[in-house]
Amino acid sequence: MRFTADLHIHSRFSRATSRDLDLPQLWRWAQLKGIRVVGTGDCTHPGWLEELEQELVPAEAGLWRLRREPLPDQVPQSCRAPVSFLISGEISCIYRKGGRTRKVHCLVLLPDFAAAHRLNLQLSRIGTLASDGRPILKLDAKDLLAMVLAASPRALLIPAHAWTPHFSIFGACSGFESLQECFDELAPEVHAIETGLSSDPAMNWRLSVLDGITLVSNSDAHSASKLGREATVFDTDLSYDGIFQAVATGKGVAGTIEFFPEQGKYHADGHRCCGVRLSPEQTIAHDYRCPACGGKLTVGVLHRVELLADRAAGVKPAQAPPFWSVIPLIDLIGGALRVGCASKKAEALYFQLLGGLGNEFHILLEAPLNEIAARSTATLAAGIGRMRAGEVEIEAGYDGRFGTVSVSAPGEDAT
Known part of the structure; x- marks a missing residue:
């Protein structure tokens, strides 16, 4: 099952x-x-x-x-x-x-x-x-x-x-x-x-x-x-x-x-107090110190993986199962409506979609985009389509701060 x-x-x-x-x-x-x-x-x-x-x-x-x-x-x-x-x-x-x-x-x-x-x-x-x-x-x-x-x-x-x-x-x-x-x-x-x-x-x-x-x-x-x-x-x-x-x-x-x-809050290196986000290479160049204040940087997950990895990126072991990367539906709705994801307007559309199409995972991963558009907006449906294709832009999270993700096409607002 x-x-x-x-x-x-x-x-x-x-x-x-x-x-x-x-x-x-x-x-x-x-x-x-x-x-x-x-x-x-x-x-x-x-x-x-x-x-x-x-x-x-x-x-x-x-x-x-x-x-x-x-x-x-x-x-x-x-x-x-x-x-x-x-x-x-x-x-x-x-x-x-x-x-x-x-x-x-x-x-x-x-x-x-x-x-x-x-x-x-x-x-x-x-x-x-x-x-x-x-x-x-x-x-x-x-x-x-x-x-x-x-x-x-x-x-x-x-x-x-x-x-x-x-x-x-x-x-x-x-x-x-x-x-x-x-x-x-x-x-x-x-x-x-x-x-x-x-x-x-x-x-x-x-x-x-x-x-x-x-x-x-x-x-x-x-x-x-x-x-x-x-x-x-x-x-x-x-x-x-x-x-x-x-x-x-x-x-x-x-x-x-x-x-x-x-989008995770510890992906990149950085120092949240100073608003500093760094790549592993930049962290090494700064001797693991914040370039703004000299304090100790929090080394993120990407950097740690790089240190311990013995394979290049892109290698998939035999028999490894797939995975599906998603953005929470309420976040996508907030971006499409240009409102906060905690707003009553976003919440109303969230439950409207669930009532018409089914549970959140079904909407994010399986529901036909034309049905999503018919029950919400073309902008939301297009954003879900880009998410499914991995066409996202993300400012990586660091030192306890979540990253910000965008599935917007040119001329649209980011989510």
């Missing part, structure tokens, strides 16, 4: 997240986006885990559904579809290894609530779990992996947003140069990495050491409407074991839905 999943999200119990991150809103937005399986996020938080156990009941094997689904009028008829949940969470490991402080975020997928309780019992001996849905623990990522496997041999640990500078396995500020350097003899138990918003599969294909490692994408959503800004497309059994086998072997991952990586 072919379906789309977003397995790395957060709940309202995580810091810097929206209060709307509850199960009914995740259920609603999964349908609006076109997502069949959603991670619960934050399964280490005792309050959220209790809520999950109260509100979810078994669905497909190892997956869960809402005990009481909201009224169907919450979702346009054209978008209505079943939604299942998979138990997941993110853990921030901060520790010393190899003479350096390491900060590695890890996504954990679990087959049942019993495994979640076993893992949480071990983690509670390391630090406090109730203060943040994404707990910050003084814990070696290798030791976390051992705990995850002890909780269940069917559990998965996936290094999250693997290239971002500050909190990732390969990040420039505190990361490693290989999975083996991080996980030692347990490295073979790491079957996948999450590409993150600032990289895409093509960038990861440049490292031969990642051949055989499954590339997955997820939103890391901090509000319900951000669900699905990245996602993974599976073609496997709709079950926990189906997803487990697909991630562990790569067979059954049909592709990923991606940000244009330049």
Whole structure:
């Protein structure tokens, strides 16, 4: 069965997240986006885990559904579809290894609530779990992996947003140069990495050491409407074991839905305080110092990939699945209407399109352009067509600032 999943999200119990991150809103937005399986996020938080156990009941094997689904009028008829949940969470490991402080975020997928309780019992001996849905623990990522496997041999640990500078396995500020350097003899138990918003599969294909490692994408959503800004497309059994086998072997991952990586907020090098964005070559020429103030530059994902790559850009390993780069529909609508993407006018057209054509992924990737034009504007339809063709112009993001993307033709306003 072919379906789309977003397995790395957060709940309202995580810091810097929206209060709307509850199960009914995740259920609603999964349908609006076109997502069949959603991670619960934050399964280490005792309050959220209790809520999950109260509100979810078994669905497909190892997956869960809402005990009481909201009224169907919450979702346009054209978008209505079943939604299942998979138990997941993110853990921030901060520790010393190899003479350096390491900060590695890890996504954990679990087959049942019993495994979640076993893992949480071990983690509670390391630090406090109730203060943040994404707990910050003084814990070696290798030791976390051992705990995850002890909780269940069917559990998965996936290094999250693997290239971002500050909190990732390969990040420039505190990361490693290989999975083996991080996980030692347990490295073979790491079957996948999450590409993150600032990289895409093509960038990861440049490292031969990642051949055989499954590339997955997820939103890391901090509000319900951000669900699905990245996602993974599976073609496997709709079950926990189906997803487990697909991630562990790569067979059954049909592709990923991606940000244009330049739009990610850590793609290029730079110094946000000074408004300075640099290429890797410029950063090296300035000795990794901001040319405006002399402060230390944040080395972005592109630069880090260049340092570790052993292949030229454009090489695609055999059997690597495809990926599709998209811009969120609400952003495209805002640009076409020349309004902010949070405006009531943009929101009204967004739901009008979903009501007439179907979920967001269908509109972005499959809906005929003439039908999009008939239900919105020719400018929006043309912009979606250029996005599908990769005809975009982007001022790359850097040092925590998202990039700006344009799909405008000459004479049109940028999106």
